[in-house]
Amino acid sequence: MSARTIQLKHPRRLFIGGEWVAPSTEETFEVLDCSTEEVVATVAKASSADMQRAVAAAREAFDTGPWPRLSPQERAAYLERFAQRLEERNDDFARVWSTETGIVYKVAQPRIGLFISGAFRQYAAMASTFAFEEEHRAVTGNQAYRVFEPVGVVAEIIPWNGPAGLMAYKTAPALLAGCTVVVKSPPEAPCSAYMFAEICEEIGLPPGVINVVTADRDVSEELVRHPGVDKITFTGSTAAGRRIASIAGDRVARVTLELGGKSPAIVLDDYDIETAARTLGESYFGYNTGQICHSLTRVIVPRDKHDLMVQALSDVAGKIVLGDPFEVETTSGPLASARQRDTVDRFVAKGVAEGALLATGGRRPPHIKRGFFFEPTVFGNVDNRSAIAQEEIFGPVLSVIPVNDEADAIRVANDTPFGLNAAVFTNDRERAMRAARQLRSGTVGHNGPRTDFSIGFGGFKQSGIGREGGIEGLVAFMESKTIVMA
Incomplete structure (x- = not known):
């Protein structure tokens, strides 16, 4: 025992x-x-x-x-x-x-x-x-x-x-x-x-x-x-x-x-990429290792900022300390079971096979011999119709999806069978509200993951x-x- x-x-x-x-x-x-x-x-x-x-x-x-x-x-x-x-x-x-x-x-x-x-x-x-x-x-x-x-x-x-x-x-x-x-x-x-x-x-x-x-x-x-x-x-x-x-x-x-959910985070062109990456990466990898139905797993960015976002998220992932959840220095723990770890493993293999760029992670950490651990993982150049963009993974895998403009971002965000959560990153509150009203989602957060059960929680579609x-x-x-x- x-x-x-x-x-x-x-x-x-x-x-x-x-x-x-x-x-x-x-x-x-x-x-x-x-x-x-x-x-x-x-x-x-x-x-x-x-x-x-x-x-x-x-x-x-x-x-x-x-x-x-x-x-x-x-x-x-x-x-x-x-x-x-x-x-x-x-x-x-x-x-x-x-x-x-x-x-x-x-x-x-x-x-x-x-x-x-x-x-x-x-x-x-x-x-x-x-x-x-x-x-x-x-x-x-x-x-x-x-x-x-x-x-x-x-x-x-x-x-x-x-x-x-x-x-x-x-x-x-x-x-x-x-x-x-x-x-x-x-x-x-x-x-x-x-x-x-x-x-x-x-x-x-x-x-x-x-x-x-x-x-x-x-x-x-x-x-x-x-x-x-x-x-x-x-x-x-x-x-x-x-x-x-x-x-x-x-x-x-x-x-x-x-x-389930496959929730989008739209980062508009007026928002700082590194700030968005820290908010998304630290909250996602650090809160139950991505095993949350409303996690913001699809990061949608202007095409000319795609590479910056992939690098910024990879930098955040690289600073995550995997380990025993009860240790003070740990910032991300294991997955709940071997079955869940194997599921994440299979999705990473699918992402690679479908042509997405595996920027960081994507494996079990070699230095941890026991426990159901998996490295924080970031994919770039993800096609929104691919498996890793359309199916719920329930593990520490983020997908960065490039788009042409704000209208394209909203179209891609809504192009999913799910509609549980979403976020809009912009310095303009009115712009955030306009975008939020166009998203088919039960919750929309401004500049971060913001859900609230005390008000109400649930999803579209x-x-x-x-x-x-x-x-x-x-x-x-x-x-x-x-x-x-x-």
Whole structure:
């Protein structure tokens, strides 16, 4: 076992119906430290029978339990207690995130609280500001009301790259809405979900309101198919999202899908190339090694500045310190798994085969013998129709794409099946706003990567359906009902 073994109270059990229950089989998942490839935790593997039990517990808690019948203010009190415990355990969550996925600890430690405790506090506050009941006057003159009621039992399918934060932005609004939840945590990174379950027990959340299991894809699909599940909220790949949407559509289940991205960063002709390169390279290579769905991976520049940008990004990549995420000097950690490292390897080979210029990186670092590391990589002269420009790589690979002018830049930026995030680099704020309004993207940042879940997050096109965070993230877990009085 690694010296950084993750301490969980009940790793070989499942949290169902407010209790830590024994799984139906003795099968387990081994969780690896992605820096050392050593086992740091072993957790129970949920079977079909376990998933059925979790849905039944959530169903009973919704249909007959107190949770949906509490007032929003009463539910918010639980959210506040949840937030307090999350804040107290902030460091535990940060360390687990670094160990499981490779994000540098000094980046994870201050950032994770913005997501997990911040989400619970934001939605607790909405109990007093959101209009759960509105009075109207019908066109006939009758008194009428619009009320918001919980959608029901929610299945949360959590990704491995940022499990705690994404779980928080699904769970907090679902709880405030009055829903009950089955959390399906990822086998590669299940420990945050276990810690969430521990907090549920500590704060006395009513039985069955949150249930936590870890399962493979086949059992996850059963969860999506289950008639007792009213809504699925999923973050992950577009391919998996298509599958979930088709299954949910067959029984008209509600879905929120936050899927892949191939996000553009447009650097206009009035902006300093080296400044843009530092902003893009340091944030991209240094934040979870590019394992972020909204990463700005396509750098679109005027043709006459292409070579300068390639060189500037290569210089930034050359200064990145790969290593153990917990070491102070490290600025970029490993990828989360051998499978993800191999995926990045294959895409680099595709890029070379398609004729792009491999300016730097493109290999496993020869001086690091253990862990799932990959060098920061920059491609130049990338054709926007190539695989490395069109497909999500989820690793430390940037593509520089030359264009003729601003109109061409916007055309190329939109020439993708995705539309999750984007950025416009210019010293002219009005020009930035004009360009942003032309981009088919759920978020656009000015002079850097700037997303904000507290306002709302989600994508256009194949980057998903619906929004998480903000008021839209709450409404997504409710049904609107009109009541017209006699």
